Amino acid sequence: MSDLEKSPQVLEKGPQGQRRGRGARERILDAAQQLFREQGIRDTGMDQLCAVAGVSKRTVYQHFGSKGDLVIAHLRRVDPDVMPEVFDRTDLTPRERLLAVFQAPLSTADATSAAQCGPLMSAFLEIGDPEHPARVLAREYTRALTVRLIETAREAGAADPELLGQQLALLLDGVTARTRTLGEDALPTAVGIAAALIDQATVHSA
Structure with missing residues (x-):
């Protein structure tokens, strides 16, 4: 029986044998x-991950069939609703709102806004297979x-919201990679x- 099928009263044992709840x-x-x-991603081994999480490998693979599945679940958790x-x-x-996208520190673990792009970009750069689910x-x-970004640029009155949105997206990619x-x-x-x-895009639209 997998952990997902256990009742709330059933406990598992971690790698050191300690009893843990759900x-x-x-x-x-x-x-x-x-x-x-x-x-x-590539330099993180499953043994190390189990030690940090305080679970056994068996438990990891009950919840995630492979390391790839874990990577996908991790990325889906990052920012499912797009900021x-x-x-x-x-x-x-x-x-x-457009400026706020760039105003959260990328170095903070729980930062929002621009920081959300970091894990996704890292996965994209680390995984070679272009059809890998993470990419x-x-x-x-x-x-x-x-x-x-394009929708918000349109709300801001940009003369060419498509262009401004693409420019800001490219800038965000660049600053995330540089950081x-x-x-x-x-x-x-x-x-x-x-x-x-x-300012340039909205002044020209006036």
């Missing part, structure tokens, strides 16, 4: 988020984010560039 799946995903962020904490805010103007998911997310590659926070510079692009 929540193993969340602990595994939390460990994956930490380790994938710190050292990458609702930015795009769905009614207290911000469309211009402010497909990363592409789908990037397209969905671009659509939201993760060099370990420096490039977001302050990106905010200035984004503001200039938005």
Whole structure:
């Protein structure tokens, strides 16, 4: 019987034999988020992940059939609704929402906004197979984010919202890659560039 089929009263034993209640799946995903962020997907071994999560390999594979399945679950957990904490805010103007995409620190583990793109980009860069589900998911997310940027650019009154949305999406890709590659926070510079692009696009529409 798998952990998913157990009643709430049934407990599992971790790698050191300690009894643990439910929540193993969340602990595994939390460990994956930490380790994938710190050292990458390829360099994270299952033994290390089990140690951090406090579960056995058997439990991991009961919840996730393979490491690939775990990667997919991890990525789906990142930002399933494409930055609702930015795009769905009614207290911000469309211009402010566009800038808010760039205003969360990428280095913070629980940061929202631009930080959400980091794990997806990492998966895209680390996995060679273009048809791997993780890369497909990363592409789908990037397209969905671009659509939201275009829609918000239209609300902001951009003369060419398609162009502005694509420019901001490209800027976000660049700042995410630079931050993760060099370990420096490039977001302050990106905010200035984004503001200039938005102002230029909306002034020309007036």
